[in-house]
Amino acid sequence: xRGELAKAFQLTGTQVFRHAVTPKSYADRLGxxxxxxxxxxxGLGAFALITLGVMIKKFSVARSVVQPQVRAEISRSGSALMxxxxxxxxxxxxxVVGQAVSALARLGQTNYLGSTMVIVIVRELGxxxxxxxxxxxxxxxxxxxxxxxxxxGEVEALEALxxxxxxxxxxxxxxxxxxxxxxxxxxxxxxxxxxxxxxAFLQDVPLTPxxxxxxxxxxxxxxxxxxxxxxxVTFGFFIAIVTCYHGLAQPLxxxxxxxxxxxxxxxxxxxxxxxxxxxxxxxxxT
Amino acid sequence: MNETTFNxxxxxxxxxxxxxxxxxxxxxxxxxxxxVQPGEFWVVAGQQHSGKIHLxxxxxxxxxxxxxxxxxxxxxxxxxxxxxxxxxxxxxxxFADGRLFNQLSIxxxxxxxxxxxxxxAEAEAARAVELLLELLELTPFANSTPGSLASSWRQRAALAxxxxxxxxxxxxxxxxxxxxxxxxxxxxxFLEQLATGHEFFGGCPMTIVVxxxxxxxxxHPKRKFAVLHEGNFSGLGAWNGEDFARxxxxxxxxxxxxxxxx
Numbered sequence: 131x132r133g134e135l136a137k138a139f140q141l142t143g144t145q146v147f148r149h150a151v152t153p154k155s156y157a158d159r160l161g162x163x164x165x166x167x168x169x170x171x172x173g174l175g176a177f178a179l180i181t182l183g184v185m186i187k188k189f190s191v192a193r194s195v196v197q198p199q200v201r202a203e204i205s206r207s208g209s210a211l212m213x214x215x216x217x218x219x220x221x222x223x224x225x226v227v228g229q230a231v232s233a234l235a236r237l238g239q240t241n242y243l244g245s246t247m248v249i250v251i252v253r254e255l256g257x258x259x260x261x262x263x264x265x266x267x268x269x270x271x272x273x274x275x276x277x278x279x280x281x282x283g284e285v286e287a288l289e290a291l292x293x294x295x296x297x298x299x300x301x302x303x304x305x306x307x308x309x310x311x312x313x314x315x316x317x318x319x320x321x322x323x324x325x326x327x328x329x330a331f332l333q334d335v336p337l338t339p340x341x342x343x344x345x346x347x348x349x350x351x352x353x354x355x356x357x358x359x360x361x362x363v364t365f366g367f368f369i370a371i372v373t374c375y376h377g378l379a380q381p382l383x384x385x386x387x388x389x390x391x392x393x394x395x396x397x398x399x400x401x402x403x404x405x406x407x408x409x410x411x412x413x414x415x416t
Numbered sequence: 417m418n419e420t421t422f423n424x425x426x427x428x429x430x431x432x433x434x435x436x437x438x439x440x441x442x443x444x445x446x447x448x449x450x451x452v453q454p455g456e457f458w459v460v461a462g463q464q465h466s467g468k469i470h471l472x473x474x475x476x477x478x479x480x481x482x483x484x485x486x487x488x489x490x491x492x493x494x495x496x497x498x499x500x501x502x503x504x505x506x507x508x509x510x511f512a513d514g515r516l517f518n519q520l521s522i523x524x525x526x527x528x529x530x531x532x533x534x535x536x537a538e539a540e541a542a543r544a545v546e547l548l549l550e551l552l553e554l555t556p557f558a559n560s561t562p563g564s565l566a567s568s569w570r571q572r573a574a575l576a577x578x579x580x581x582x583x584x585x586x587x588x589x590x591x592x593x594x595x596x597x598x599x600x601x602x603x604x605x606f607l608e609q610l611a612t613g614h615e616f617f618g619g620c621p622m623t624i625v626v627x628x629x630x631x632x633x634x635x636h637p638k639r640k641f642a643v644l645h646e647g648n649f650s651g652l653g654a655w656n657g658e659d660f661a662r663x664x665x666x667x668x669x670x671x672x673x674x675x676x677x678x
Contacts, residue, residue: 194535286478287517290509293528293532
């Protein structure tokens with residue numbers, strides 16, 4: 131277990147490069163940054179594969195302990211964030227959807243309403259905004275919790291008890307975050323579309339709720355549902371992997387935790403944008 | 417205990433190089449030759465940073481020696497994998513600072529290994545934990561979190577967690593460090609009971625290895641001693657009074673700390 135956990139970080143030599151003396155020339159610095167980025171990608175990839183492996187291999191191990199952990203993580207990354215998401219959905223509806231509806235109505239282009247809403251809210255803004263908010267609220271907490279546990283030697287204590295830290299600490303977070311982001315995205319999209327119409331209605335836009343609904347359902351196809359599910363689960367999986375990797379897979383001291391949390395959130399944002407770009411290509415191709 | 421006629425040594429190190437936890441390329445103790453037989457009580461003494469915890473982690477099969485061999489209950493620790501988890505569960509470790517899980521209560525901390533390895537629901541594990549907490553006088557703190565307890569109680573809770581699976585080998589890293597007089601006396605008495613066979617744990621003598629940086633409290637004719645000094649491991653055997661104390665390394669570990677003199 132110790133070997134597995136260390137593999138993702140120590141074998142890549144990331145630590146050596148982080149603590150090396152800063153090179154003097156800009157080219158060397160850039161080279162080191164690039165090399166470090168590649169090593170981080172390698173480490174993250176290895177960590178993701180280890181987590182997937184543990185998830186499959188230990189599916190039926192210690193379910194009485196892991197299942198409550200998974201439920202707690204779903205609650206933390208999902209239902210506990212509902213008040214925030216209701217507020218964001220209302221704001222998003224008023225700011226983006228409502229304005230778009232009234233602008234399109236003024237131009238007499240309400241027939242483009244459905245496709246505009248689907249592209250802006252369902253495909254892009256809904257999943258990405260949810261991922262960013264969960265990264266900020268729960269991802270940061272993940273790094274701090276796991277980093278502190280690592281610095282205080284709790285991971286060694288788990289290993290000494292014969293408990294696989296990846297199984298006990300990472301797997302519930304990955305499942306919880308993937309399902310949490312999926313559910314919250316659905317609520318955010320529904321809330322934004324509903325509040326958007328409400329905003330347009332208050333502005334006397336000549337559009338009946340039936341027409342509004344027909345426009346949106348007409349612009350949606352089965353691929354939107356499939357890709358939305360895949361995209362949100364991918365966001366959740368990778369946010370959990372990035373934050374847990376930085377919190378757990380590397381030897382930490384207490385003073386390192388804050389710095390590592392910042393690094394994890396930054397990398398989380400980059401990963402989300404990259405995933406989003408991949409899905410844009412997928413939408414364009416299909 | 418094994419019912420087989422051949423009873424292998426509990427711990428066997430043959431020319432093992434002990435490496436550091438944070439840097440596996442750094443050897444802390446070289447060429448360790450050490451055999452711990454079932455039922456023995458070993459005291460491994462050494463100054464701070466002499467590699468005591470690293471030795472325990474190697475002995476428990478949680479780290480591999482850089483060179484040489486380490487066997488636990490006759491199994492080579494280099495071959496340890498998920499399949500050998502049963503061997504690992506025969507070992508209980510108590511870290512110097514307890515290392516309890518801060519998010520869990522004391523009862524949950526103690527129940528965790530039991531629930532994880534035996535797949536028990538919370539209520540099922542509760543009874544077994546309750547008895548153990550009672551034995552270690554921890555019942556009043558069952559629902560407290562580790563952060564709200566004094567270090568001596570945290571240490572005792574860590575001992576309870578290590579004992580919940582009824583291990584055959586108990587490894588304790590500097591268990592008397594930072595303890596007051598009463599908790600010290602209680603722990604020494606309790607460990608002696610475990611070493612002679614406590615009825616709660618089936619009455620079989622438990623094999624115990626403790627590390628310390630102060631030998632004075634551990635002197636006992638039935639215990640065996642080893643010293644870690646300048647990167648070397650010396651097995652000294654049973655306590656033999658003044659002859660034993662002539663070794664300069666032992667003399668240092670028997671000396672009264674400066675703050676006591678003050």
